[in-house]
Amino acid sequence: MSYRTVIGLEIHVQLMTKTKAFCSCRADVFELPPNTAICPVCTGQPGALPVVNSSMIDYAAKIALALNCEIHEYSRFDRKNYFYPDLPKGYQITQYFYPIATSGYLDIDIDGQTKRVRIRRLHIEEDAGKLVHEGDSITQAQYSLVDMNRCGIPLVEIVTEPDLSSPKEARLFVEKLRTILRYLEVSTGDMEKGALRCDANISVVDELKDIQSNRVEVKNMNSFKFIEKALEYEQQRIIEALKNGQNVEKETRGWDLSSKITISMRGKEEESDYRYFPEPDIPPVIFSKERLEHIKSSLVELPDQKIERFIEFYKIPRYDATVLAMNKEIADFYEACVKQTNKPKEVSNWIMTEMLREMKQLETEQISITPMHISELFSLMDKGEISIKMAKEIFPEIFRTGKMPSQVLEERGMKQISDEKFIEQIVRKAMTQNPKAVEQYKSGKTNIIGYFIGQVMKETKGSANPQLVNDIVKRLLEGST
Numbered sequence: 001m002s003y004r005t006v007i008g009l010e011i012h013v014q015l016m017t018k019t020k021a022f023c024s025c026r027a028d029v030f031e032l033p034p035n036t037a038i039c040p041v042c043t044g045q046p047g048a049l050p051v052v053n054s055s056m057i058d059y060a061a062k063i064a065l066a067l068n069c070e071i072h073e074y075s076r077f078d079r080k081n082y083f084y085p086d087l088p089k090g091y092q093i094t095q096y097f098y099p100i101a102t103s104g105y106l107d108i109d110i111d112g113q114t115k116r117v118r119i120r121r122l123h124i125e126e127d128a129g130k131l132v133h134e135g136d137s138i139t140q141a142q143y144s145l146v147d148m149n150r151c152g153i154p155l156v157e158i159v160t161e162p163d164l165s166s167p168k169e170a171r172l173f174v175e176k177l178r179t180i181l182r183y184l185e186v187s188t189g190d191m192e193k194g195a196l197r198c199d200a201n202i203s204v205v206d207e208l209k210d211i212q213s214n215r216v217e218v219k220n221m222n223s224f225k226f227i228e229k230a231l232e233y234e235q236q237r238i239i240e241a242l243k244n245g246q247n248v249e250k251e252t253r254g255w256d257l258s259s260k261i262t263i264s265m266r267g268k269e270e271e272s273d274y275r276y277f278p279e280p281d282i283p284p285v286i287f288s289k290e291r292l293e294h295i296k297s298s299l300v301e302l303p304d305q306k307i308e309r310f311i312e313f314y315k316i317p318r319y320d321a322t323v324l325a326m327n328k329e330i331a332d333f334y335e336a337c338v339k340q341t342n343k344p345k346e347v348s349n350w351i352m353t354e355m356l357r358e359m360k361q362l363e364t365e366q367i368s369i370t371p372m373h374i375s376e377l378f379s380l381m382d383k384g385e386i387s388i389k390m391a392k393e394i395f396p397e398i399f400r401t402g403k404m405p406s407q408v409l410e411e412r413g414m415k416q417i418s419d420e421k422f423i424e425q426i427v428r429k430a431m432t433q434n435p436k437a438v439e440q441y442k443s444g445k446t447n448i449i450g451y452f453i454g455q456v457m458k459e460t461k462g463s464a465n466p467q468l469v470n471d472i473v474k475r476l477l478e479g480s481t
């Protein structure tokens with residue numbers, strides 16, 4: 001490989017505090033009518049003074065700890081000055097000179113290999129408002145409307161070092177980050193709703209010629225899938241340019257959903273002068289050691305710790321533990337099911353194949369059944385009342401309707417036949433009808449046993465208990481010698 005890809009990410013995380021960053025307006029504005037969660041502070045009216053939301057600082061510290069960052073005792077807010085219609089104050093409050101945390105890392109799992117991605121910095125800032133373009137297109141619109149509900153919503157910006165070397169790694173990083181945010185209960189992490197936004201810087205090194213392309217910034221990647229798709233497209237585009245000896249412009253490009261390509265948004269431009277200066281209305285944030293210790297002690301078990309515990313405690317493979325721990329709800333569900341069934345490996349298999357497949361098909365992250373459903377299903381299989389094949393057959397209905405397995409079986413008239421006398425009858429009939437097969441068995445062709453099992457399954461439409469059928473057929477054939 002003579003081309004090496006270099007990717008760094010800038011991720012904005014919307015914190016789910018009750019109120020906004022510097023005022024008491026509610027912060028969960030996603031479904032509110034426009035301009036109904038605003039006040040003089042978040043719209044920058046003269047004389048209005050901001051007050052720091054202390055939950056916001058704690059949430060940011062939690063994320064910083066989970067990302068192994070160094071949290072600074074002293075941090076400060078600054079003003080980033082620029083004009084845009086969605087920014088009524090004319091500046092954004094952010095942390096430029098003294099961010100709350102720096103130098104962390106997050107380990108991600110790539111095809112069984114652990115890769116460490118360094119975090120350069122983590123800082124707190126406020127969100128801007130939203131422009132709603134008539135007809136949804138900024139270029140075609142006759143006018144645009146401003147919704148200021150989002151102004152002042154607390155965000156954490158996470159900047160990685162350029163340690164990612166493929167679009168897939170970038171996607172895996174953001175997926176793992178979202179898992180952690182949800183474990184910490186500090187953000188919904190919903191990319192589709194803008195609660196997690198990811199921009200990427202990508203460049204490619206031609207290792208034979210020892211040259212590196214300019215860096216291209218890619219925006220508008222509002223799902224995990226698009227992070228990977230957009231960066232794959234961009235990587236290919238840059239490599240083609242390098243091959244043809246063309247210059248790769250230093251620019252900002254956006255992922256276009258309809259054409260599945262990246263489109264140039266802004267050409268080569270000089271670093272803007274935002275005239276950053278210390279926010280005069282907000283005192284510095286002093287994060288005491290006591291407060292840090294308190295937050296450390298209140299941290300929940302994080303995904304990596306959970307994976308290690310699952311491997312040790314339940315003796316399941318690392319792959320299983322990793323899949324289960326990616327979603328806290330699923331991990332909790334798994335543990336509750338194991339408590340009831342005492343079958344760690346079987347339950348993990350069931351969740352990873354049958355249940356996750358259902359969830360994927362239904363495009364849901366909600367688990368609509370209880371551990372009772374799983375334990376009843378397993379006990380029906382244990383008692384031989386249903387085969388694993390039947391369990392798999394009825395599971396989608398159980399998951400979709402929330403009906404108990406026994407109810408689904410009854411409604412479908414699908415109980416497994418474990419009536420020995422009944423099965424014996426069928427076997428005997430088959431033996432009388434096919435004396436030749438019985439002879440073959442006697443002469444040592446023991447695999448003819450499959451023929452008799454098949455006859456029983458045919459008669460019972462596959463609902464006879466396979467183990468029992470096997471035993472009975474063997475017993476009767478042995479008895480007939």
Ligand SMILES: [Zn+2]
Nearest residue numbers: 023025039042
């Ligand atoms: Zn407000």
